[in-house]
Amino acid sequence: MKAVRRAVLEARAIAREFPGGAGVRGIDLTVAAGEIHAVVGLNGAGKTTLMRLLLGMLRPQAGTVRLDGVEIADAAPQAWAGVGHLVEHPLAYPELDVRSNLLVSARLHGIPRERAEALVARALAEFDLERYARVRASRLSLGNRQRVGLAGALQHDPGLIVLDEPTNALDPAGVILLREALLRRAGAGAGVLVSSHHLDEVARIADRVTVVNAGRVIGNLDPAGVDLERAFFALVHADDVERPRA
Numbered sequence: 001m002k003a004v005r006r007a008v009l010e011a012r013a014i015a016r017e018f019p020g021g022a023g024v025r026g027i028d029l030t031v032a033a034g035e036i037h038a039v040v041g042l043n044g045a046g047k048t049t050l051m052r053l054l055l056g057m058l059r060p061q062a063g064t065v066r067l068d069g070v071e072i073a074d075a076a077p078q079a080w081a082g083v084g085h086l087v088e089h090p091l092a093y094p095e096l097d098v099r100s101n102l103l104v105s106a107r108l109h110g111i112p113r114e115r116a117e118a119l120v121a122r123a124l125a126e127f128d129l130e131r132y133a134r135v136r137a138s139r140l141s142l143g144n145r146q147r148v149g150l151a152g153a154l155q156h157d158p159g160l161i162v163l164d165e166p167t168n169a170l171d172p173a174g175v176i177l178l179r180e181a182l183l184r185r186a187g188a189g190a191g192v193l194v195s196s197h198h199l200d201e202v203a204r205i206a207d208r209v210t211v212v213n214a215g216r217v218i219g220n221l222d223p224a225g226v227d228l229e230r231a232f233f234a235l236v237h238a239d240d241v242e243r244p245r246a
């Protein structure tokens, strides 16, 4: 069994309701150093909203989020530099080539100029993007743009990684590269939070799986369990039956 590790990210009772009633309602969630924590849920369950709240991209109406023990409103720029995230659109300046995009991303994460070149070279190799290094981002396929976004989010070896549906648009080779990249970083001590619709992929990499439905945490799945899909739908169905109608 893994030893209990320090929480790199901790949310308590965070809530954000949108006009019309959708949103996130009182979610508790932690990401520990060295673990891969997956969040799964149906379309519209609240996964992206949750991630935006955790990253300070959206302000909660209630609850707190702590980054390495510090409330995110008070977190220093260095603390944010130690976070790698990809939520919604992959980072890419369309007119810059892939290499320049990654250099910009490294500098934005506080990497000194003299180290950035080496990091970018490593990231290009890690996501098999070397042949696209001089290609403008606007010319890339969707999947390669996603690879660039992931490379930019991970190249500075962040202590906390938050990725929203990172396998979107990736081909099977990209899925394997991402899997290896995440396992490597978690093995080196990073905390990883990842949302996904792909239960088979989640089963391969996650230490913990949290199920979100209608903006709340409704349970956990055992990633080593025999039929994750069946267990997932059982939880969601039970919640849909029991939940009071709005």
Ligand SMILES: Nc1ncnc2c1ncn2[C@@H]1O[C@H](COP(=O)(O)OP(=O)(O)OP(=O)(O)O)[C@@H](O)[C@H]1O
Pocket (backbone or CB within 6 Å): 018, 019, 022, 023, 041, 042, 043, 044, 045, 046, 047, 048, 049, 050
């Ligand atoms: N800015 C907003 N204003 C109003 N409603 C919103 C806003 N952002 C999200 N929602 C609603 O909140 C709910 C949760 O959306 P969210 O994008 O977090 O779901 P998700 O689990 O990431 O879904 P998917 O798997 O489809 O990406 C949805 O009903 C969505 O329409």
